[in-house]
Amino acid sequence: MTALSMKLPGLTEGKMNALGGRLKWPFTEKEIIKSLERLRKCAATFQFALTVEGCNVLKQTLDTATKGLQVQLDTSTKVAELAQSIGTMSGIAKEALKMSIQVKEILAFANEMEEISNDVRHLTDDVKVLSTRAQNRHRIEVLDWLSSNKYSERHREVCGKRVQGTGNWLLECGTFQAWIDQCQPALCCTGNPGVGKSVLTSLVIDHLKETFRSSQDVIAYYYFDHQRQDRKPQEALYGSLLRQVVSRQPAIPQAVQNLYETAQQDHTQALLSDLVSTFVATLSDLNRCVIVIDALDECPDRSQRQAILRTLFNIKSSALQIFVTCRPHLPEIDHHFAKATQIAIAANEGDIKVYCRLVLEKHEAGLDHIDEELKEQVVETIANQARGM
Incomplete structure (x- = not known):
């Protein structure tokens, strides 16, 4: 094609030279026959290439396909121009022209598809954002429904009373370290009023959080306070613990979702038994769950304390560990922790x-x-x- 184009004055020279050149045919009979044969071979090769490329284009990205189609368009256009210049190749010229028109239509369609693809991509991103927002709203609704207890605020309040450098004796205590390292089920720390049990509890909570930061283990805690009494202390306790466990999960556990949907349909709050059974169900997905309960003795009613301890100790889960602080010499507490590890706080x-x-x-x-x-x-x-x- 390059050799032919060099001999065609209309393609390589100025207007005046091209006009003069057209008066004289630049090819001999032998050259014409040889050129025709070569063009036939080129046309066959080009058609085959189009077929193969047509299949491959479907597998390429839109940008790559567009570039490939543009090359095909340039090639078919050049073939059509050369065939028209020779004059006797009208069939090849028509075929090449037809191909160039088809490629142009495909390119136009590809551009439209690119615009549609961009629109779809933007819509998909918007849908993902909206879906994430909806999921987050639903998650917050479920968590708030489980408990409105401001457990983190109470924890920060107690931490504010802590003096840096104090309390490390408890963390360094061999009994405490064995409770953590050996995953012992329960540890009870007893001490008289005013010795700093709550402050030590806040230190334990922060220590456990830091210790298990890189793991999937869950720390949940609850501060009883005689100045802030809940009307239903057991429901408040288990609702708060369940909320904290769920908040550490990537998605709302199915058991919690079912409990929430049932309550929404019936316009009721969850029963204590449902909260406990759902809490136990969530433990099955955990490697370890440490429950820290401070000042259990400040739970207002002895029967309530008994019920809390009875439920906790009846949970059959190797994942559960319990840390409790309270005043000494409470019969219901001594009974349940009789075989458990204990530390006296002073x-x-x-x-x-x-x-x-x-x-x-x-x-x-x-x-x-x-x-x-x-x-x-x-x-x-x-x-x-x-x-x-």
Whole structure:
């Protein structure tokens, strides 16, 4: 085709030269016959290539297909021009022209398809966003329905009372570490009022969260408080625990979804038995679930405390671990934890010293007349006289 185009003046020269060149036929008879034969072979090859490429184009991306079609269009157009220039190849010229028209139509269609594809892609992205928003709204609705307990706010409030560097004695205690490492079922920490059980509980919660941060293990907790009594303490406890367990799951468990839908249809709140059975069902999907309950003795009614402990200890799940703090010498608690691990909590001498030093530092401006030796004597005296209180 290149050789032919070089001899055709209309394709390679200016208008005046092309006009003069057309008066003289540039090919001999031998060259015409040879060119015709070569064009026939090119046409056959081109048709075969179109068939093969037509199949392959369907497998390519739209951009790649468009580029391939554009090459085919350029080729068929050039074949048509060359055939028309020779004059005697009207059949090949018509076929090449027909192909070029078809390719143009396909290209136009491909462009339309690209626009449609972009629109569909944008619509798909929008649908995904809307679907995610709807799922998030539904998730929040289910969680709020399970419990309105502000457990995280209460936890932050207790953490605010904690002095940095205190309480580590409990985390370093061999009994506590064995409870975690050996997945022992229950640990009860007892102590008199005012020794800092709730503050230690907040430390345990944060320690467990950090320990299991990279795992699928779940930590759920509940602070009883005599100043904030729930009308139905058992429902409040299990609703809050279930909410925390569900919030750690990538999707709402089917058991929880079924419970929610049934309650919505009946316009009722979930029964205690349903909350407990659903909580137990969610444990089957967990490797470990640690339940931390602070100040169980502040649950307002002894029968309620008994029922809570009876239910917890009746749950047959190797995934469940229980950590409880309370006052000592409560019969219902002693009964259930008789065979469980226990730790007695008392004011720790090291923690008292840390706290006293912090107080002295805060009032340093008014104590500048007291030397460091005397300050340390004050700290030692207070720590010695505390006697675990």
